Amino acid sequence: MPRAAIRLGRWAVLAAACLLLSGAPAPAGSPQWQLVYDGDPLKGSGSRMVFLEAEGELLLQIGDGAMAPTFWTLVGDDWRRRLIPLADMPPGVNKPSLAYDSLRDRLVRFGGYGRDGTSNETWEYDGQSWIQRTDVGAPPARGRAGMAFDSARGVMVLFGGYGDEELGDLWEYDGVAWVEVNPPGDRPPARRDHSMAYDAKRKRIVMAFGRTELAPALNETWEYDGLAWIKAPPQFGVDPRADAPLAYDPIRERVYTFGGALVGAETRYWDGSFWQLVAPAASPPARAVASMAFDGTRGELVMFGGDDGVDALADTWVFDGTTWTEIGPTDDPPGRVGFGMSFDSRTEQAVVYAGWSCCGQVDYDDTWEWDGREWSEALVSLNPGKRQSNAMTF
Structure with a gap:
């Protein structure tokens, strides 16, 4: 030839x-x-990122529902493609919920928007292959929901999202079955494009921000301790936002957030009652719909991509609790x-x-x-x- x-x-x-x-x-x-x-991960808002503790690797999923998802791991300062046989891959979906079950060493994916409509499928990844779990008892189909793993109770917690309508239901998944939970007392209004993270120090799920059909952005924060929802005090001085990532840093024992729709390049952390503003020496540009997770191997938060309102982004930044640093190839x-x-x-x-x-x-x-x-x-x-x-x- x-x-x-x-x-x-x-x-x-x-x-x-x-x-x-x-x-x-x-x-x-x-x-x-x-x-x-x-190559490098594609630009766009169709990304989700989690840290696989058993493998010590940060896994990035890229997909928009129109094509098969691609998977990447961060090796040093560079993304490397993780090739998975097409026959073993879950269908491509946009805006699914992803979280890592640290007790079973499984990445769990639920829902999303695909070519065949809105999904209520549950998939798990064990580091080698994807397995579809039973849909019996699964929550109604949706995307744009929040999900985080409660390691103290050993359950995945899912809230809200958008299916045929805006949703405000609460579900838990123990690796065998989904169960809808209806705790007593006040509960958050239905919403989408919110974020959730598990605060391991305080043993609570933190859920913040998002939007509703009546409000393009929210600034309220709720916590869930497995028994009831607790609404945080009003967040005066914290601008409403949606599509702002949340991630827990176990070294600094804080839940961090960055940016979001309708706000600038803000870095904040949750102190249990208020989103405290951080003044890093360097910062990524403002963005929404970025992916963020704590990399246990690096000991830093890693943020990828997003959308700045004009252009889709494919840059990678790390945060050590003091400042942000951009990494990865530039040529x-x-x-x-x-x-x-x-x-x-x-x-x-x-x-x-x-x-x-x-x-x-x-x-x-x-x-x-x-x-x-x-x-x-x-x-x-x-x-x-x-x-x-x-x-x-x-």
Whole structure:
């Protein structure tokens, strides 16, 4: 096979993110696909992140419901693709609930919006493969719900979200069955796009922010101790927000949040009654719908991606309790789909132009070249403009 065809074939696979083929083994001597470059996670708001304690790895899921999810682990300061056979993957969904069961060493995923509608499926990942659990007794289908694992009681706690309507129900999952819980006393109003985290020091689920059909953003905070909901005092001076991630830092024994819709680049922590403002020496830009989790291997909070209201983001930041630091490669093209690609036999480089990001949020008009080892951006004075699903040939 000509050298150009070999290099183009390899590049086409990595660029389209179609890196894994399933089916019968190929005949001996036949051409084989080979991964030559991991790439980077796609931009967009369709990401969820958890720390797998048993493996000591931070796992990032990218997906928007229109394509199979991709999974990444943070190795040092770089994201590495975790290849999972397509036959073992759960359906792609957008805005599912993900949380890690530290007692059973299982990542649990519930719900989300997919091609076939809103899901109420429960899936578990044991570090090797995904397994669909029974849906008997499962909560009604939904996405945009909050979920966190209560390690003291050994149950996953799910609240709210949006299915056919806005929801305000409370459910617990012990790894065998889902049970709806109706604690006495006051309870939070129905909501979506809120966040939940388990405060291990205080042994309470913390639920904050979100939005309702009547309010584009909320600033109230509730706690759940397994017996009742407790509403926190009014948060004067804390702007309402939605899609603000929450994560518990066991070293500093605090629940942190960053940004969110309708607010700036704020870092705050929950002291049990108020969201205290942190003044880090450096900070990520403002954003909403980012993913955030505590990396037990690094001993830091890690935040990925999100949306700044203009552009989808794919940057990675770590927070050590004092300041934020950006990590990861800076010389790679942003992840994309629907781009044009061809091979330039004069320069022996594959060329990619334009395309769009995950979840259809950003159209590109940049040009990149791949020489078989590394990327370089081609700075041109004139181009055809932003577009997607474009064709190219040499």
